[in-house]
Amino acid sequence: MSTIAATQPLPEPRSSPGFRFAMLLPGGLVTFLLILFALGLVFFLAFRGNDGSLLGTGFTFANFVTVATDPLYWTVTLRSLGIAGLVTLATVVTAYPVAYYLAFHAGRWRGLLLFLLTLPFWTSYLLRVFAWKIVLAYNGVLNSALIESGIWSEPTLAFLNTPAAVIVTLAHAYAPFAILPIYVALDTIPKSLLEAASDLGAKPFTSFRRIVLPNSMPGVLAAALVVFVPTVGDYVTPALVGGPASTMIGTLIQAEFGKANDWPFGAALAVAVMLVILAVVLVVRFADRRYGSRT
């Protein structure tokens, strides 16, 4: 009798309403007002006409019709998707071996390596992009180093103001985002699975392909998502190192809320971006389920 009482704690008394209210208030205000209501405003504004006033006028689909029919927006959206996709692919593929090393080979260096790999995450994004501007500039670091070492005789314009410059810069800026989710997924694979595979005669590559890779897919997908989302809407990197040929959808949204001063149309572009991200999230969720998420 007494053992039962000891192992089954009484149901917790429900906490006082005052406590619950006070504890839920700050988070409730921020999430419902600043996130949900503010996003609702963007959605609302996207269906309004531009008359220069804050919330526009009337109800219209015109903004979305323009977004869907003007080839400019198709070009820029596809370019944004292409750039963000390539950046995501590059960061995930280059981060995977690092995460693999951390999970299986790093030993006593693991703590230090994890620390070094996450540190750039907390430094200024603007400064990291600025660093690439001085690397790629016409009279910048890369050109001068190549000339100094005698590889090239004169500086080239080919580095800066290209989509390639945007991809390299973004891949560098978001590299720390990709490592942690993959590492976490690899680290939680039970070691007994690998031992069983090797005991049953699997070669190292086979057990990687059949056990490690499928089991780490949830981490890979999470990494892809945290890199893809901020890059697809980025406007700083295209502005600093991209030039006119690499205008992205974020640049256009920023312009509509700035120089162009057509907020309803900018809001419609933002809604379009969110729909694209939602589609990507759904695809990732679906893929995650297929791989049988363990988390």
Added chain:
Amino acid sequence: MNKARVDAKQGGGWLGAYVLAYLIFLYLPILLIPLFSFNNSIQAAFPLQGFTLEWYGTLYGNSALSGALATSLVIGAIAATGATLCGVTVSYMDLYGRSPLAATISAIARLPILIPGVIVGISLLILVNLAGVGPSRIAIVLGHVLVALPTTVVVMRSRFAAIPKTIREAALDLGASDWTTFRRVMLPLSLPAIISAFMLAFLTSFDEFIVAFFLAGTEPTLPLYIWSQLRFPKSLPTVMALGTAILAVSFLIAALAEMLRHRGLAATRRSAPANLSKPEETERGELQWHST
């Protein structure tokens, strides 16, 4: 068996070299900023022209710069306080509130990571204009609370989850009220994580550019000041001197915050190795943004 081990070892060697190269790729561009901030030339190019502290001298007595620095510090402190308060309460109620509302709030609080900064910026710009505040310091504070919120929630959630459930239950069984349990038991136990969350939120705000760009009124933050200077090639060395100082401070604060977080986690683990539940943590306490 032996052969397999040798293979693994060799694979590790190649991988080790790759990780080293990766680290160099990660740090080299960032370290160019301090390198050229000491270079006696207006251009960031090789060969180096000689050592100078001239560019650091230009930072002194620059009233626009010190104004931007003061704005950033004030905004960072207030936004970090707000984000930490929300992070503590949201994750506490998520874990112990046992209500769908608390769980929903916690899920939405981590949502900003799935919204590009440009959209966070414009949505708040519409909101503050509607509220009659307009672009201002307050607007930037609100934006930075949002940007830092996922970090503080994830840090605090994993911290609270690592505190053995029995400690809180004991306090409640002994008659402590919810408030007392929260204030006298749970908060002191998670203090290192709270300080760590505050520091990381401060850093996030201090370095944030994308959202602040939309919400700044007449007083720019430090990153906005840097952005405005990037148009002038002549001020490039000054930007690099300033950038070096910012990088040094960022590295220092981030290192301190990480140490605090790991020390706190290690302490809990020692005191209660048996019944630890840590849904969002790996063995070493790395943050996981997504529960996929």
